[in-house]
Amino acid sequence: MSSRDFDCIVIGAGIQGSFTAYHLAKNGKKALLLEQFFLPHSRGSSHGQTRIIRKAYEQDFYTHMMEECFQLWAQLESEAGVKLYRRTGLLLMGPEKGREFQLFKSTMERNRLPTVTLGPADFSQHIPNVNRNPGDGAFVDTTAGVLYADRALRAAQEVFRSLGGVIMDGEKVVDIKPGPLVSVTTASGVYRAKSLVITAGPWANTLLSHTHLHLPLQVVKINVCYWRERTPGAYSAGNRFPCFIHVEAEGAGHHIYGLPSNEYPGLMKVCYHMGSETDPDDRDRQMDRGDIDILSRYITRHFPGLVPVPAVLESCMYTVTPDHHFVLDRHPSHSNIIIGAGFSGHGFKFGPIVGKVLCELALGQVPSYDLSPFKIQRFSSHSKSAL
Ligand SMILES: Cc1cc2nc3c(=O)[nH]c(=O)nc-3n(C[C@H](O)[C@H](O)[C@H](O)COP(=O)(O)OP(=O)(O)OC[C@H]3O[C@@H](n4cnc5c(N)ncnc54)[C@H](O)[C@@H]3O)c2cc1C
Numbered sequence: 001m002s003s004r005d006f007d008c009i010v011i012g013a014g015i016q017g018s019f020t021a022y023h024l025a026k027n028g029k030k031a032l033l034l035e036q037f038f039l040p041h042s043r044g045s046s047h048g049q050t051r052i053i054r055k056a057y058e059q060d061f062y063t064h065m066m067e068e069c070f071q072l073w074a075q076l077e078s079e080a081g082v083k084l085y086r087r088t089g090l091l092l093m094g095p096e097k098g099r100e101f102q103l104f105k106s107t108m109e110r111n112r113l114p115t116v117t118l119g120p121a122d123f124s125q126h127i128p129n130v131n132r133n134p135g136d137g138a139f140v141d142t143t144a145g146v147l148y149a150d151r152a153l154r155a156a157q158e159v160f161r162s163l164g165g166v167i168m169d170g171e172k173v174v175d176i177k178p179g180p181l182v183s184v185t186t187a188s189g190v191y192r193a194k195s196l197v198i199t200a201g202p203w204a205n206t207l208l209s210h211t212h213l214h215l216p217l218q219v220v221k222i223n224v225c226y227w228r229e230r231t232p233g234a235y236s237a238g239n240r241f242p243c244f245i246h247v248e249a250e251g252a253g254h255h256i257y258g259l260p261s262n263e264y265p266g267l268m269k270v271c272y273h274m275g276s277e278t279d280p281d282d283r284d285r286q287m288d289r290g291d292i293d294i295l296s297r298y299i300t301r302h303f304p305g306l307v308p309v310p311a312v313l314e315s316c317m318y319t320v321t322p323d324h325h326f327v328l329d330r331h332p333s334h335s336n337i338i339i340g341a342g343f344s345g346h347g348f349k350f351g352p353i354v355g356k357v358l359c360e361l362a363l364g365q366v367p368s369y370d371l372s373p374f375k376i377q378r379f380s381s382h383s384k385s386a387l
Pocket residue numbers: 011012013014015016017034035036037043044045046047050051052053171172173174199200201202203204207222224271316317318340341343344345346347348349350
């Protein structure tokens with residue numbers, strides 16, 4: 001095999017591509033991970049200090065993946081010798097009789113997951129400085145917590161490299177030629193491989209256009225807001241304040257979620273789970289702040305211990321599918337091209353399992369999980385294939 005020939009090429013060194021490369025190397029494969037920007041970078045979806053990890057989901061299929069996911073995160077922690085997870089618990093709130101709250105609650109019950117239900121009487125004792133809506137239900141997913149995202153991405157890449165994997169950063173893929181050996185062109189030349197995995201985040205459709213496939217993906221800019229505690233530590237991980245998700249919060253339209261103050265002392269991250277459409281190459285031209293207004297009103301009402309003006313504003317992007325479920329599938333016309341896309345703002349925690357199943361698909365193996373919720377076929381009325 002020449003130095004430009006690989007068993008598998010992975011395009012995109014975000015969390016999904018990095019974990020795919022990691023699993024390929026663990027399987028003894030010669031793998032190349034190509035990234036358009038110099039690493040680390042803050043232009044995609046996987047950068048930033050923290051992400052939520054939780055088993056609480058509306059659908060069983062996500063909850064089922066999380067069991068092994070927690071184990072794989074722990075494995076990466078020990079391989080890289082770095083702390084990646086902090087247990088905080090996750091408070092789930094929403095109208096008690098509402099559809100979404102009931103879906104979360106029933107998944108927890110069906111799967112017998114460790115849960116603490118908080119009635120109106122014990123809520124303020126366990127969750128101080130939060131005004132609960134009358135009529136809201138609340139429970140805590142006790143194994144949930146925070147993942148240290150930037151560290152985790154670096155750790156997956158370092159382990160991949162330590163296993164002999166090759167990362168070429170600052171190398172944008174400009175063309176893909178499908179075939180039994182797939183050719184991938186960058187400014188530095190052409191690489192070839194038996195299979196190709198495309199994990200290009202917000203640029204998924206740009207890359208897929210070289211294969212005449214278009215998926216119904218919406219790219220949105222997320223304003224990542226941190227809010228100052230009036231009393232430092234009032235909502236801190238150190239004081240056992242949990243992550244939270246508020247579903248069907250009044251006037252919000254989408255979930256509002258938060259993480260305890262931790263990475264920036266005195267600042268709590270509270271965000272809106274949607275943003276405004278953007279061109280990923282021109283993200284910072286999207287200046288819509290409607291979400292920040294919603295958050296300010298929400299914080300005034302529910303988090304009286306936070307100053308309702310963002311103290312720190314960062315940017316990130318979601319790549320959203322119509323049903324908010326991922327795409328984990330083979331290309332409909334080229335079975336050795338594998339696609340991981342559309343993580344819809346909740347994919348980070350699944351990185352180790354997404355990487356595992358994309359690796360399995362790339363190696364022609366039967367995937368460890370039922371991937372039917374993630375098939376491209378479900379978009380048959382949306383996706384355009386010119387083939
Ligand atoms: C603000 C925010 C909060 C979030 N919170 C959570 C959370 O709490 N919990 C959770 O589980 N998930 C969360 N997510 C979602 C999660 O972070 C994403 O689902 C995940 O990071 C997506 O990773 P990715 O690898 O698909 O994409 P990316 O990280 O964008 O990686 C794609 C990579 O491909 C590269 N690329 C693209 N085109 C090319 C090309 N032509 N050549 C070479 N390289 C290319 C890009 O530069 C990029 O590095 C959040 C996301 C955001 C934005």
